[in-house]
Amino acid sequence: MPEGHTIHRLAERHRKLFAGRPVAVASPQGRFAADALAVDGRVMVDTSAHGKHLFHHYEGAATVHVHLGLYGKFTDGDGDPPPPVGEVRMRMFSGAHWLDLRGPAACERLDPAQVDALRARLGADPLHDRSDDTEAYTRIHGSSRPLMALLMDQSIVAGAGLIYVTESLFRAGLPPTAPGTKLTRRKWQTIWTDLRVLMRAGVAEGRIDTVHSAHTPEAMGRPPRVDRHGGEVYVYRRTGQPCLVCGTPVRTAVLNARNAYWCPRCQRAR
Known part of the structure; x- marks a missing residue:
């Protein structure tokens, strides 16, 4: 399972690729289809990480939460995305960049209260400057x-x-x-x-x-x-x-x- 530094690196990477732009979000596999539709076409405002949990924040106070678990993996690239291969849980596309997510333990849309509740269950993150130990x-x-x-x-x-x-x-x-x-x-x-x-x-x-x-x-x-x-x-x-x-x-x-x-x-x- 990836450790926290990897998730913070992913947050930085995804912010660079997608933040400030409308993002097309889909679920070729289908398991994330309803939640993908709810954020499809919205502007990604920012990304963040807490421990091993990754958050994509969209306009309208919607957040996509990802926990990679043991088998989850992101791949990304420039230009148009390739045809989906394997079980792609979530696909993102901005026109300039694409991203695929496969095999996560969790991929779900959360409202602000749910995000706060999730963060409250987590301990202090050494990578957060203001974390109180x-x-x-x-x-x-x-x-x-x-x-x-x-x-x-x-x-x-x-x-x-x-x-x-x-x-x-x-x-x-x-x-x-x-x-x-x-x-x-x-x-x-x-x-x-x-x-x-x-x-x-x-x-x-x-x-x-x-x-x-x-x-x-x-x-x-x-x-x-x-x-x-x-x-x-x-x-x-x-x-x-x-x-x-x-x-x-x-x-x-x-x-x-x-x-x-x-x-x-x-x-x-x-």
């Missing part, structure tokens, strides 16, 4: 659930997925299994600041890099990481490989139905 810390510190599960709970922290959570915990020196009650305010500020910095870099670069300058391939004289997710990381999907900091083999285990990765030395329970 106080409630997030209160909820984490008041729970005995593992830190990894709490940080991936989108009602607590919106947008951070497995990679960012895994890597921020490594950089903070905390094991993913530690209970939230053990998280100090100081360590939380370290994690929150790290998420903001790392995810902003992800928006700018389009990939997830989490290693400090001393641990890049160039600095360490090692081969670059080869992985479909791209980017240089400390422990994510590096099971059995030496930790880039201490050399201890990286461990993995299933935690809350997700694969957890950590260095048993650098992230020793305290």
Whole structure:
């Protein structure tokens, strides 16, 4: 599932392609047909993102909400759109650009009250300048659930997925299994600041890099990481490989139905 930086990049991309113009909206697949008709031909006013949720805002206070989920994907191009191929849930066309959406977990038209209700269910987004992390810390510190599960709970922290959570915990020196009650305010500020910095870099670069300058391939004289997710990381999907900091083999285990990765030395329970 795409992490929050990808959704913010998509919001920027779609704003550039369509904002300020009337947009033809259709549903070749048919599952979004009624909602597409309701916004077809309207001017797209703006786009926004909150966590892993994307919003297209149209004149008349109508919003199209998209959650990509595990399989959703956008494609776009210039000029006239090609014939629809596969299950195209939503097609957008401005005359100069086209966009297709396939396989999302959600694609729906919302009114302002529904948008507000959705946003209210989401936690603080590290990519929002004005996000207040106080409630997030209160909820984490008041729970005995593992830190990894709490940080991936989108009602607590919106947008951070497995990679960012895994890597921020490594950089903070905390094991993913530690209970939230053990998280100090100081360590939380370290994690929150790290998420903001790392995810902003992800928006700018389009990939997830989490290693400090001393641990890049160039600095360490090692081969670059080869992985479909791209980017240089400390422990994510590096099971059995030496930790880039201490050399201890990286461990993995299933935690809350997700694969957890950590260095048993650098992230020793305290």
